[in-house]
Amino acid sequence: MRQWAFLKNPYYTNKTQMVYKIMIHEMKKYTLVYLYCEKDAVRSSYDQWYPNLESALEDWDEHIDPEGWHEIGDPLPGGQDDCIN
16 A cells, blocks of 8 residues: 655755655555655655554654645556655
């Protein structure tokens, strides 16, 4: 399962790049959160590892804008996990 959302307030991830949206990707053994440094980016710049979906949502749910989460399908075979199409 994958879901993406814009952040209420973008934040600096380093001195020059800001994170505007994230995608949570739940896998069998762990969950990844992909961080996107442009509003219209389709590939992530960074990722974070979580042991499960609940811990990822615990860290990120309060930072999501009022539009909320957008569910998308799993990537096609051979496709990149972080690609939003």
